[in-house]
Amino acid sequence: MTKKDALCIVARRSIGYGDVMSTMWMIRADGGDLYDDFRERSIAAIGWQQLAPHAKVGMTRKELTVLYQKVDPAAKVKTAISGASQVWRFMNEIKVDDWVVTYSPANRTYLIGKVTGECQFRPELADFGMALVRPVAWKEKEVERDSLSDPTKNSLGSTLTIFVVADFAMHELLGEVAGKPVTPAPEVLEEQAEADPLAGLESLAVERIKDVVNSLDWAEMQELVAGILRAMGYKTQVSPAGSDRGKDIIASPDGFGFEHPRIIVEVKHRKGQMGTDKIRSFLGGRHPDDRGLYVSTGGFSKEAYYEADRASVPLTLWTSDHVVRALLDHYEATDAATKRLVPLKKTYVPA
Structure with missing residues (x-):
């Protein structure tokens, strides 16, 4: 067991969420405007309305990319690859019992919950930007952005619809929900590093200005x-x-x-x-x-x-x-x- 793994287990024990290594995902569809819908419907969801009816659990990223280009021939190749990758992660990589977090830019609060079921296509919600749905049991307590450390705030600033939350940020969020604040020991997850260091710069700047x-x-x-x-x-x-x-x-x-x-x-x-x-x-x-x-x-x-x-x-x-x-x-x-x-x-x- 690595030192990092040991620290993760200690942190989870200290906030009362068990020993099992879990993953936390940020899901922020429509820029956070679906925050209240997620909570009221006990779901997390993404859109991609044209692709959603044809996407199936178990499809590869390549198959989803080809399908994306078929349903939207005008889409650029990079757009198709990026969109298909996000859909693939939502359908296949997010697991039952994984943690999920979403953010409300308007209220500056985070909502944390656990995924309780597999991906579903919900045609009645497609027009609302929620075509693909995962059932989620949301915690009642919301986490104020201002209660978090700067490293955690910064790590949650990606503009991607779906991304893995860094371990130190997950520990801090879960600690706030449990009423047992955790002091983070920041580490940068390799998979979180974006290929373009300027990607999402504007969105991150806006959130930092909000902090000020x-x-x-x-x-x-x-x-x-x-x-x-x-x-x-x-x-x-x-x-x-x-x-x-x-x-x-x-x-x-x-x-x-x-x-x-x-x-x-x-x-x-x-x-x-x-x-x-x-x-x-x-x-x-x-x-x-x-x-x-x-x-x-x-x-x-x-x-x-x-x-x-x-x-x-x-x-x-x-x-x-x-x-x-x-x-x-x-x-x-x-x-x-x-x-x-x-x-x-x-x-x-x-x-």
Whole structure:
């Protein structure tokens, strides 16, 4: 037994998950937008709608690649090889009792579970990006990204739909779920190293910027949102702490709220999703001509999104993901005060 294997067994014993060497897979279909669907349906799934009806368990990678090119003749060879490889891994390499993890960029949380069955083709879910399904028993407790060490955060940043999670990251995730935090001893898995060192750089950068934004305190977050709105062409009024009366920022063309649109902004910078009660409370104080922007770095429940869609005034919900992407879109136009909150530098890479 190698030193690495011994450390793995000790770590598993310490968090109460037995001695058997297990594998953990990241499955992040549709960029993480299927997170809630995975949990509610007790599944993990991938799309590839055209390939899924014809793919069979036991097919080789080469057979799946040929099949991919047949169902999608316009696909580039590299695209066919990559897509077929991901489908092959999902169908054949992931085993019953393997661990699986998925990520919500909006809520910045990880969901961990165990695979409980073989791959199934689910035609009724194909249009939702879940054509190929593995049944999963998800743990009730979610893991906050901010509770993880930097090495584990970085190791989970690949843009691949499916990849093996490094042992040290798996130990830390399972420790968080079990309520027994584990200090990772980072090791780089050879199979995780991507052929192109720049692959996934943009996605990794966005997640790292989210980490910086999430480390701001509430007042700084409020100033950041106001700074983004100013970069978008609005003038802002920021309420002092404790006296917002249901609004933290007022943004409008004239800076007074006399000209339309008048955007009323509420900023909640805390862990945990905002539910329908918070959305209803915010909407209760709005005038018919107002426009609403509700920012929650902890994300929103599905019911909160439904409530926003039914609102009598136009209401937009921003998670930390929306804040960061808006910041990146308008960073050049932001003022010095905003840049000091989140200092960034531009890097050029081959397109």
